[in-house]
Amino acid sequence: MKKTHVLGLVFIAASIAALLTLMDDISTYDSVESARRKEGKFVHLIAKLDTTKPVIYDPLKDPNYLSFVAVDSLGSSTAVVYRNAKPTDFEKSQRVVMKGSMKGEVFECKEIILKCPSKYTDEKVAKL
Amino acid sequence: MIKYNGEHLLIGQIGMFLTLLAFTAALLAAFANFKAANANELEEKPWRRLARISFLTNAVSVIGLFVVLYLIIYNHYFEYKYAHSHSKRSLDMQYLLSCFWEGQEGSFMLWAFWNAILGAVLIKWSRKWEYPVMSVMSILQLFLASFLLGIYFFDIRIGTNPFVLMRNEFPDAPIFQDADYLTKYLTDGNGLNILLQNYWMVIHPPVLFLGFASAAVPYAFAVAGLWKRDHAGWVRAAMPWALFSAGILGLGIMMGGAWAYESLTFGGYWAWDPVENASMVPWLLLVAGIHTMLIFQSTGHSLKSSYLFIALGYLLVLYSTFLTRTGVLGDTSVHSFTGEGNSLYWHLLLMQFVFIALPLALYWRDRKNVPVVVKEESMNSREFWMFVGSLLLLISAVYIIVLTSLPFINKLIGTSWAIGDEVEYVYNRIMVLVTIVLALLTAMTQYFKYKDTTRKYLWSKLLVPTVISAVLGALVSIFGDINYDKFGLGYLVAIHVALWASIYTVVANAFYLGSVLKWKMKAAGSSITHFGFGLMLVGILISASKKELISQNLTGILVKGLRDNKGKEDNPLENMTLIYNTPIPMGKYMVTYLGDSSEPKNNKVYFKINFVETDTVTNEVKDQFTITPNAFMIKSETGSNLSSNPGAKHYLTSDVFVYITSWMSPENAKKDTSEFKYTRVSQGDTVFYSNGYVLVEDLVRANKNDNKDLPLVDSAWLSKLNVVSSQGVGFKSTPGYFVQKGFGFSKADTVMEQSLVLNLEKRGKDDVYLGVKESASVMRYITLKAFRFPLINLLWLGTVIMVIGFMISMYFRLKSKLYAI
Numbered sequence: 001m002k003k004t005h006v007l008g009l010v011f012i013a014a015s016i017a018a019l020l021t022l023m024d025d026i027s028t029y030d031s032v033e034s035a036r037r038k039e040g041k042f043v044h045l046i047a048k049l050d051t052t053k054p055v056i057y058d059p060l061k062d063p064n065y066l067s068f069v070a071v072d073s074l075g076s077s078t079a080v081v082y083r084n085a086k087p088t089d090f091e092k093s094q095r096v097v098m099k100g101s102m103k104g105e106v107f108e109c110k111e112i113i114l115k116c117p118s119k120y121t122d123e124k125v126a127k128l
Numbered sequence: 129m130i131k132y133n134g135e136h137l138l139i140g141q142i143g144m145f146l147t148l149l150a151f152t153a154a155l156l157a158a159f160a161n162f163k164a165a166n167a168n169e170l171e172e173k174p175w176r177r178l179a180r181i182s183f184l185t186n187a188v189s190v191i192g193l194f195v196v197l198y199l200i201i202y203n204h205y206f207e208y209k210y211a212h213s214h215s216k217r218s219l220d221m222q223y224l225l226s227c228f229w230e231g232q233e234g235s236f237m238l239w240a241f242w243n244a245i246l247g248a249v250l251i252k253w254s255r256k257w258e259y260p261v262m263s264v265m266s267i268l269q270l271f272l273a274s275f276l277l278g279i280y281f282f283d284i285r286i287g288t289n290p291f292v293l294m295r296n297e298f299p300d301a302p303i304f305q306d307a308d309y310l311t312k313y314l315t316d317g318n319g320l321n322i323l324l325q326n327y328w329m330v331i332h333p334p335v336l337f338l339g340f341a342s343a344a345v346p347y348a349f350a351v352a353g354l355w356k357r358d359h360a361g362w363v364r365a366a367m368p369w370a371l372f373s374a375g376i377l378g379l380g381i382m383m384g385g386a387w388a389y390e391s392l393t394f395g396g397y398w399a400w401d402p403v404e405n406a407s408m409v410p411w412l413l414l415v416a417g418i419h420t421m422l423i424f425q426s427t428g429h430s431l432k433s434s435y436l437f438i439a440l441g442y443l444l445v446l447y448s449t450f451l452t453r454t455g456v457l458g459d460t461s462v463h464s465f466t467g468e469g470n471s472l473y474w475h476l477l478l479m480q481f482v483f484i485a486l487p488l489a490l491y492w493r494d495r496k497n498v499p500v501v502v503k504e505e506s507m508n509s510r511e512f513w514m515f516v517g518s519l520l521l522l523i524s525a526v527y528i529i530v531l532t533s534l535p536f537i538n539k540l541i542g543t544s545w546a547i548g549d550e551v552e553y554v555y556n557r558i559m560v561l562v563t564i565v566l567a568l569l570t571a572m573t574q575y576f577k578y579k580d581t582t583r584k585y586l587w588s589k590l591l592v593p594t595v596i597s598a599v600l601g602a603l604v605s606i607f608g609d610i611n612y613d614k615f616g617l618g619y620l621v622a623i624h625v626a627l628w629a630s631i632y633t634v635v636a637n638a639f640y641l642g643s644v645l646k647w648k649m650k651a652a653g654s655s656i657t658h659f660g661f662g663l664m665l666v667g668i669l670i671s672a673s674k675k676e677l678i679s680q681n682l683t684g685i686l687v688k689g690l691r692d693n694k695g696k697e698d699n700p701l702e703n704m705t706l707i708y709n710t711p712i713p714m715g716k717y718m719v720t721y722l723g724d725s726s727e728p729k730n731n732k733v734y735f736k737i738n739f740v741e742t743d744t745v746t747n748e749v750k751d752q753f754t755i756t757p758n759a760f761m762i763k764s765e766t767g768s769n770l771s772s773n774p775g776a777k778h779y780l781t782s783d784v785f786v787y788i789t790s791w792m793s794p795e796n797a798k799k800d801t802s803e804f805k806y807t808r809v810s811q812g813d814t815v816f817y818s819n820g821y822v823l824v825e826d827l828v829r830a831n832k833n834d835n836k837d838l839p840l841v842d843s844a845w846l847s848k849l850n851v852v853s854s855q856g857v858g859f860k861s862t863p864g865y866f867v868q869k870g871f872g873f874s875k876a877d878t879v880m881e882q883s884l885v886l887n888l889e890k891r892g893k894d895d896v897y898l899g900v901k902e903s904a905s906v907m908r909y910i911t912l913k914a915f916r917f918p919l920i921n922l923l924w925l926g927t928v929i930m931v932i933g934f935m936i937s938m939y940f941r942l943k944s945k946l947y948a949i
Contacts, residue, residue, distance in 0.1 A: 002504055007516065015523050018558050019530075025548040044546045059790045063703035063911040085703045085789030085911055088771050099549060110549055 027099075032076035032107075039102045045109075047072040048095050057086040070096060070107070078102070082109040089114060132295070134310040135207045136200075143196040143291035146189040150240070151273040153186035158266035165259030165355070176259075180251055183262060186269050187244035193276070194241055197234065197290055201227050206314045209297050210234070210290045216319035226324045229333040232453060232472075233276055233290035238334060240272040242341035250345065257365050260352035261345070264486070268344055271479045275472070285471050322760045322771050328387035336384060336407060339377025340445050343410055345369040346417065347442035347483075350435055354490035359431060359498055363421045368938045370421065370438065371653075374414045375934030381407050382927040389785075389920075391773050396675070397923070398668075400555045402457050405532040406448030409525045413441035416521035423511040426578045428501045430515060435498075437518065439487045444529065446483055450476040456536045508583075510576035517569040524562045528555065553615055556672075560622045567629035567665055570658050571597075571636035575644070589643060590636070597635040601628035612673040627669045633662030653937025660933055663926030671920040678715040678784065678914035679704040703789050706737070708908035717741050721910055722754070724791075731761040733770070735788055735910060739777070753777045755786045757912070782918040790911035804887055804899035817900050819882060820853040822861075827896060843867045845896055847888055851879050863888045865896070874899075 030043040047070035049055070055068040066086045071077040080098060093114040100109035160179035167175055197210065201224050206212045214227040214234075228234040247265045254261050278289025294314060295304040303313040323329075346366040353362025384407065385397035398404060417437030420430040451457055454473040491498070505512040530537075531554065534545050547554050575581075575589050604610070605624050613620050637659040645651050679702060706712055706721035713719075722736040734756050741751040757775030774787035807815050811827045824847060831843035845865040852858050863877040865888040876887040876899075887899035 003507070003512075004504070004515070007519065011519050011523055015526065018523075018527055021557075022531075022554065025550070025554050026545050027548040029544040029546055042549045057790075059703070059705045059792070059911040060707075060909060063705040063790065064701040083701060085913075 031074055032070070032072045032078045033074065035102050035107065036078070039104075042099070042101050045070070045072070045098045045100070045107060046095065047077075047098065049091065049093060050077055051091070055086075055091065059085070066090075070098065078107045079105060080107045080109050082112055087112055087114055130305070130307050132207075132310070133308050135293075136203070136205050137293075139196055139200060139205070140208060140291040140293065143193060143200075144289065146192045146196065147273065147276050147278075147289060147291070150186050150189035150193065151270065151277060153182045153189060154266050154269035154273050156182035157186055158263055158270055161259045161263040161266055165263055179259065179262060179266075183247055183251065183266060183269075186266075186273070187248050190237070190240045190244045190269075190273075193237055193290075197228065197237065198224070200291075204317070206317050207293050207295070207310055208290075209292050209294050212294055212314060212317045214317070214320060216317045218316075219320055220325075222327065222330055223320055223325050226329045226333075227320050229329075230320055230324055231290070233288055235333065235337070236272055236275045237290070238337045239341055240269060240276075242334075242338045243269055243272065243344065246341055246345060250348075254365065257349065257352050257356075257362070260355045261348040264348035264351050265344065267482070271482075275475065286475065288472075322773075323391055326387060326391040326773070328383060328390060332380060332383035332387050335376060336380030339373060339380040340407075340410070340449075342369065342373035342376060343414060343442050343445050346373065346414070346438045347487075350438045351487050351490060354435070354487060354494055357494050357497060360424075363424055363431075363434060366438070367418070367421055367425075368941045370414060370418050371934050371938040371941065374411060374418060375931045375938070377407070377411045377414065378934070379927065379931045381411060382924070386924070389774075390776070396672075396917075397920070400528075400552050402532050403452050405528050406444075406452050409529045409532075410441050410444040410448065412521045412525040412528075413437050413444060416518035416525075417441055419514045419518045419521075423514050427505070427509075427511045428499065429505060429511055430518075431499060433515070433518065435487070435491065437522065443480065443483055444525070446476070446480045447529075450480060451533065451536060456539060457532075506580050508576065508581045508586075510573055510578050510581070513569055513573040513576060517566060517573065520562060520566055520569075524559065527558055531555065550615075553619075557615070557619060557622075560619070560626050563626040563665060563669075564622065564629050567626065567633045567662065570661060571629070571632040574637070574640050574655065574658070589639075592643075593636040593639040594632070596639075597628070597632040600635065601631045604628075604631065608670070608674075610670070610673050623669060623673050627666065630662050630665035630669060634659055634666060637662060649936065650940050653933050653935075653940060655933070656936060657930050657933025660926045660929030660931070663922050663929060665926075667919055667922030667924075667926055671917045671923060674918045676715070676916040676918075677702055678717065678916055679912060680715070702913050703911045704914075705790075705909055705911045711740075714914060715916075719914075721908075723908075724910075726761075732758055733761060733791070734758045735775075735791075737775075737786055737912070739784065753784075755784065757786050757788050759788050759791065778921075780921060782916055783920050784914065784916050786912055786914045788910050788912050792909050804885070804901045806889065806897040806899045808891075808895055809898045810896070813898075815898055815900060817882075817884065817902055820851065822884075822886065822898065822900065823850040823852065824848075824898065825850050845888055845890055847896075847898075849877075849886060849898075851882060851884060851886075853882055861886050863898075865890050 027042045027044060030038070030045055032045065032047060035043045035045050050069040050071045053069035055066070057066045063085055064083045066082040066084065068080055068082075069077050070080050080100075082098075082100075090112075095115040097113040097115070098107065098109040099111040099113075100107055102108075157179055160175050160182055164172055164175035164179050200208050200211050201215045204211060204215065204217055210231055210233065211227075214230045215224065219227070229238060243265060247262060247269070250261055250265065251258060275287040276289055277287040278292060279286055295301075295309070298304070303309045306312060346369050349362040349366035349369065353359055353366075381404070382397075384404065388399070388404075389397040414437075417434055420433040420437055423430040424434050450473075454476060456473070505515065531547060534547065538544055571593075572590065575586055577585075604627060608627075610623065610627070611620065612623060637655045641647060641652055641655045641659070645655065704712065704714060704719075706719060708721050708723070711718045711720045717739045718741075720738045720740075722738050724733050724735045726733045735758065737755045737757065739751075739753050739755065740749060742748065743750050755775040755777050757773060759770040759772040761770055770788065770791055772787045772789065774785055776786070777784040807813075809815065809824050809827065811824055813824045815822045815824070826846075826848035828846050829843070830846055844867065847863055849861040849863070850858050851861055859879045859882065861877045861879050861884075863886045864875045866873055866875060867890075872890060874887050874889055876885055878885050883903055885899075885901040885903050887901070889897045889899060891897055
């Protein structure tokens with residue numbers, strides 16, 4: 001066998017090993033219900049902010065505590081705690097992707113990605 | 129049909145015409161170049177004429193398109209959707225260019241612009257390669273122009289035209305019933321995403337797109353090599369272009385990093401965001417390709433790899449465009465993508481297919497004649513280790529792009545995978561290993577000679593730099609205080625080893641310049657490039673592993689039970705609240721929020737944050753500086769939100785980096801709900817509140833008859849209060865109560881410093897009540913995050929040196945007779 005072939009095999013083995021280590025870190029996109037079933041497991045929860053419930057954020061008391069209620073497309077909702085500052089445009093968001101895990105009844109969220117409406121919308125023009 | 133007033137239709141029609149012209153000319157250029165490439169000497173001349181004229185027509189139209197769109201934005205013609213969506217009257221001049229790249233069409237136009245310039249240069253200088261290379265460039269221009277067409281082909285819209293009118297896009301909107309809609313309704317645009325209002329955003333996209341566009345040139349030469357069956361010639365011709373492209377693309381990527389660092393709030397220059405990954409992966413392959421091309425030129429090995437890397441590099445440019453522009457990445461990126469819908473999705477897939485099929489088919493046609501060296505590379509040869517390095521670059525590129533593509537893979541096979549909670553670590557732990565090997569190779573490989581190297585030679589040259597960097601590395605490890613143990617000891621050790629290896633790269637390449645090249649610039653390009661690359665690695669490793677959170681919130685208690693995935697106690701409390709004029713300790717600084725000033729023109733607010741470092745023993749001020757991060761206030765029905773821009777204090781050896789995460793703005797203050805507590809008072813009384821007491825110094829009744837200063841009311845109760853805080857500081861306050869035409873109303877007064885609202889009220893006949901409200905909203909405060917990035921300047925310096933190195937290599941190759949084509 002040629003050295004280059006050996007080299008190739010080594011690299012392929014290394015890449016497979018690298019990808020295998022990934023398996024631990026792969027999480028999934030979930031709904032509130034399926035996240036509840038996997039309590040404690042790190043998931044990506046796709047939901048939206050329940051605007052009928054209060055959003056609690058008081059930087060004077062604790063700038064690292066945001067709590068709100070999220071409701072997913074299937075209608076299930078959960079309380080969410082995010083120990084960080086309230087993201088910009090939070091109330092305007094159409095959808096939130098929350099990374100974290102269920103701890104009892106509460107979703108402990110480590111990161112929030114907001115999907116805000118594009119600042120340019122058809123309705124806006126229609127309203128004019 | 130309504131006749132609309134004030135529209136500027138001609139300029140849009142010119143734009144539309146130029147789009148069509150660019151498209152047609154590119155089509156013609158592709159055809160003519162193809163014909164010329166396959167023609168014999170007699171037929172060649174007329175085809176050449178046609179090919180050149182049509183490509184230059186395309187180039188001129190693309191430049192014309194650029195000018196037209198710029199004029200539309202510059203003149204605020206909001207009847208055009210592009211101007212309306214991406215610009216605004218109040219926008220500063222310099223950001224008008226950013227409006228260009230914000231939209232899909234503008235960035236395709238920018239890409240086409242560079243292609244046109246590169247094509248014109250190629251026509252002038254590529255000599256015998258002109259027709260095949262220009263065929264590829266023309267096909268590329270054809271695709272880019274087709275993205276701008278916006279023409280319906282049956283029911284499918286092909287491309288999006290930047291010159292569409294608002295009233296054609298939204299024909300049902302009622303405002304278009306009015307002939308004067310432009311002066312009545314569409315008087316201003318939606319403006320530019322504020323994240324893009326940064327000078328890096330003006331300059332980095334053009335550089336990045338020049339990088340993307342120029343990566344097409346080596347690709348075109350590779351295709352030309354296969355087409356013309358000149359497997360050696362294309363490497364020579366493509367080399368200076370590959371060097372140029374790698375240099376510019378590298379510069380563009382890092383300028384993007386600088387933009388992220390200065391205007392995004394994820395606190396860093398790199399976050400393994402899909403957009404960043406997508407621009408980096410082609411660069412990795414391009415660099416791998418340059419190395420295999422060098423191997424081929426010196427030994428004849430690695431030709432197939434060169435074809436593979438160069439072709440793959442460009443395909444990844446296209447694939448990246450596909451990932452980042454069609455919305456397939458969806459939820460994974462902080463960048464928001466406007467999915468242009470299905471048509472762009474298939475359009476870009478088709479483009480990728482063409483650019484894969486082209487080299488594959490040509491390779492298949494000539495596969496028997498692609499030269500292969502049977503003899504194996506020696507382990508003591510430069511080419512062997514260069515090849516190992518190139519393979520490693522390929523592997524890391526694959527790793528990055530597979531992870532980045534997860535959302536697309538999910539879409540294809542119906543899974544719902546995502547990277548877990550430590551996204552950066554998932555990339556970094558592999559990259560730190562790659563860095564170790566890559567840095568060692570970059571340090572040592574140049575000391576090997578092609579074909580074979582004696583051990584004695586190698587050691588005589590390598591000994592000194594190896595010893596020096598071992599000592600330096602040890603010093604950094606011992607005194608550098610690098611103890612990033614969030615992910616365990618193994619990772620920390622890997623960081624240290626990678627740092628050693630990177631220092632080795634820097635030292636060994638500096639020595640190579642002196643001891644082997646004797647400072648001859650002609651061959652110095654690669655050493656300078658590698659030296660810069662090494663500096664970058666050192667800068668990245670140190671600034672990332674020693675990144676320090678200054679605003680660690682110790683006022684809060686550790687959140688019980690919050691553990692990271694390694695089971696360690698996790699303290700994510702990164703925000704600190706600063707009350708106006710109240711110093712708060714943060715790391716080694718006393719930090720004070722000194723105030724804010726707003727720029728009403730564009731709703732920008734500047735915050736003055738003062739940092740003071742005092743010597744703990746002598747109490748002398750060691751260092752003092754003010755950072756002014758800013759934020760845009762975005763008003764909406766739900767109150768105003770802020771979009772923050774970091775501020776930084778730059779030192780030679782580190783940066784202090786601050787951004788605002790929340791601000792109690794005057795508007796939000798109105799929504800305060802806490803209530804007044806009333807106490808009946810008379811002169812001389814004292815009322816207590818949480819932080820002190822209020823002394824009623826004077827309480828007088830006045831009416832029109834005995835007080836001429838009250839012309840507007842019939843009678844009034846006036847008070848003079850002295851508010852004394854627990855620190856013993858007194859504040860004056862004068863709330864009052866007025867009666868006019870039988871109706872009573874209060875005039876409240878605030879004591880900002882104590883966040884008090886004081887109020888007077890009359891109940892019954894002569895009973896006066898003092899209302900005290902302790903309100904969050906009168907208090908001025910901000911919440912911020914602060915970091916320190918040590919040695920980040922090494923990263924920027926390394927980048928500049930690396931790019932200079934690439935350019936030196938390119939320059940001397942262009943001058944050298946060996947590279948004449």
